[in-house]
Amino acid sequence: MSDLGSPVLSLRNVWIEYGDKVVLEKVNLEVTEGAFLSIIGPSGAGKSSLLRLILGQEAPTRGTVLLDGAPLKAECGPDRGVVFQRYSVFPHMTVLGNVTFGLECPAAPIAARLFGTARRKAEAQATEMLEAVGLADSLHLYPAQMSGGMQQRLAIAQALIKRPRILLLDEPFGALDPGIRADMHGLITRLWRDYALTVVMVTHDIKEAFTLGTRVLALDKRRHDPHAPHRYGATAVYDLPLRGPPVPESAPVPEPVAATT
Amino acid sequence: MRWINWHFSKRDRLIAGGAPILLLLVIYLITATARHSANPSDKILPLPSGMAKAMTALLTTPDPLTGNLVFWADTLASLQRLGLGLGIATLFALVLGLLLGSLPPVRATLSPLVTGIAVIPPIALLPILFIALGLGETSKVVLIAIGVAPVMIRDIAAHVGSLPREQIIKAETLGANSWQIIARVALPQAMPRLIQAIRLALGPAWVFLISAEAVASDIGLGYRIFLVRRYLAMDVIIPYVAWIALLAILLDVSLAALSRRAFPWAHGATR
Numbered sequence: 001m002s003d004l005g006s007p008v009l010s011l012r013n014v015w016i017e018y019g020d021k022v023v024l025e026k027v028n029l030e031v032t033e034g035a036f037l038s039i040i041g042p043s044g045a046g047k048s049s050l051l052r053l054i055l056g057q058e059a060p061t062r063g064t065v066l067l068d069g070a071p072l073k074a075e076c077g078p079d080r081g082v083v084f085q086r087y088s089v090f091p092h093m094t095v096l097g098n099v100t101f102g103l104e105c106p107a108a109p110i111a112a113r114l115f116g117t118a119r120r121k122a123e124a125q126a127t128e129m130l131e132a133v134g135l136a137d138s139l140h141l142y143p144a145q146m147s148g149g150m151q152q153r154l155a156i157a158q159a160l161i162k163r164p165r166i167l168l169l170d171e172p173f174g175a176l177d178p179g180i181r182a183d184m185h186g187l188i189t190r191l192w193r194d195y196a197l198t199v200v201m202v203t204h205d206i207k208e209a210f211t212l213g214t215r216v217l218a219l220d221k222r223r224h225d226p227h228a229p230h231r232y233g234a235t236a237v238y239d240l241p242l243r244g245p246p247v248p249e250s251a252p253v254p255e256p257v258a259a260t261t
Numbered sequence: 262m263r264w265i266n267w268h269f270s271k272r273d274r275l276i277a278g279g280a281p282i283l284l285l286l287v288i289y290l291i292t293a294t295a296r297h298s299a300n301p302s303d304k305i306l307p308l309p310s311g312m313a314k315a316m317t318a319l320l321t322t323p324d325p326l327t328g329n330l331v332f333w334a335d336t337l338a339s340l341q342r343l344g345l346g347l348g349i350a351t352l353f354a355l356v357l358g359l360l361l362g363s364l365p366p367v368r369a370t371l372s373p374l375v376t377g378i379a380v381i382p383p384i385a386l387l388p389i390l391f392i393a394l395g396l397g398e399t400s401k402v403v404l405i406a407i408g409v410a411p412v413m414i415r416d417i418a419a420h421v422g423s424l425p426r427e428q429i430i431k432a433e434t435l436g437a438n439s440w441q442i443i444a445r446v447a448l449p450q451a452m453p454r455l456i457q458a459i460r461l462a463l464g465p466a467w468v469f470l471i472s473a474e475a476v477a478s479d480i481g482l483g484y485r486i487f488l489v490r491r492y493l494a495m496d497v498i499i500p501y502v503a504w505i506a507l508l509a510i511l512l513d514v515s516l517a518a519l520s521r522r523a524f525p526w527a528h529g530a531t532r
Contacts, residue, residue, distance in 0.1 A: 077434065087427035093449075105435050112444040
């Protein structure tokens with residue numbers, strides 16, 4: 001483990017149980033600032049449960065989750081951004097609207113939208129973010145009019161506009177074809193470096209996990225009771241540090257990317 | 262070729278769709294002509310000329326009692342009741358549907374009540390409405406509203422409730438509060454469904470309207486039909502029924518067009 005950077009996220013002796021069924025047991029994890037943590041493991045090994053836990057969608061049965069040293073509330077918040085495999089974007093908003101929405105939420109708690117100068121300012125900021133993910137030419141399209149790759153670019157821009165402490169990726173490229181997936185790998189690596197992100201990614205694709213991650217965490221069951229397979233949960237069986245966090249460049253310049261995916 | 266893959270061209274669809282309608286009209290005309298040649302004063306199957314004559318009177322001659330042109334006054338009265346009833350139902354469907362669909366505490370509190378009201382046959386409530394609200398406009402409008410609102414509310418609530426969980430989580434991670442999620446995520450996506458629900462509710466709404474008018478009224482399309490029934494006036498009843506059908510189709514088509522125009526994203530907008 002790199003001892004540069006402080007832990008953004010700490011899981012201390014975390015268990016997740018659904019009634020009788022133990023999904024995760026004794027998970028201890030420290031995610032340092034600037035890490036790109038890939039989580040792999042077989043189906044049913046609690047990858048998604050772990051992600052939902054970090055997201056705040058559910059609370060641990062036992063143990064504590066700390067974000068920047070403070071206990072995490074069991075509710076999603078703007079300090080953790082997320083990109084799911086599907087349904088991450090709002091089908092009824094244009095590309096620009098999807099990203100602007102994240103800026104409107106804190107600024108307009110009652111009206112739920114911005115008007116006039118504030119709106120133009122938010123839209124300019126959103127446009128800048130969309131340029132960084134290569135969607136500058138598609139501002140006024142609806143998600144249904146775009147390819148899967150473009151929709152995931154949008155979902156990433158939408159999450160990054162909030163400058164989250166942690167970006168959570170739930171099999172974000174699982175539904176894309178291989179060529180586009182390679183493009184997206186390039187994009188996410190560049191964004192991770194340019195915006196000094198801390199990323200936690202769940203994936204089925206072991207190659208992807210090792211290509212992108214600075215650290216790979218494998219979840220699986222250590223013990224197995226054939227008569228009651230649900231009584232033992234999964235935990236981190238391998239925790240492989242691969243490389244340190246990227247050296248921050250002096251002036252991160254978003255390089256132009258091809259808008260076609 | 263399998264029948265399930267046999268698609269007609271636009272022109273063929275027009276021909277195929279028009280054929281049964283034309284056929285029915287022709288059968289009617291032949292039968293009516295046959296009856297009239299046997300008995301020139303037959304009332305059961307009036308000829309188009311007879312209908313035209315009867316309708317001209319209703320369309321152009323003012324009613325001696327009220328001074329209204331009967332046909333237009335009936336249409337206006339019925340459409341007003343239908344519009345008010347459907348409008349109130351739509352408002353309830355939107356507000357309650359959104360709240361039930363997106364807020365678990367509201368769902369837990371109100372869902373049994375809505376379900377309970379939904380299973381009551383609305384016509385069974387008609388006597389209660391007449392007793393409680395009198396025989397005027399209110400009871401008719403309320404019958405339509407009560408008749409169609411529960412189904413619409415449940416439909417919108419179910420639709421909002423089945424929005425992908427990912428979308429709601431995403432909105433939360435963007436910092437949206439419950440109100441913002443309802444206003445910006447749930448409401449816009451409920452709107453096309455609401456229009457769909459209105460279109461489906463139009464059928465029952467007409468049933469309740471005609472029923473209420475048949476039982477107690479002094480004006481309206483349903484009232485007129487049930488009034489002239491006493492004189493076997495098929496030459497009025499048939500044009501009135503055709504007019505109701507035409508109005509229903511026009512309402513349905515314009516709602517569909519409105520949905521496509523206002524919510525292109527919900528109708529597979531393509532590049």
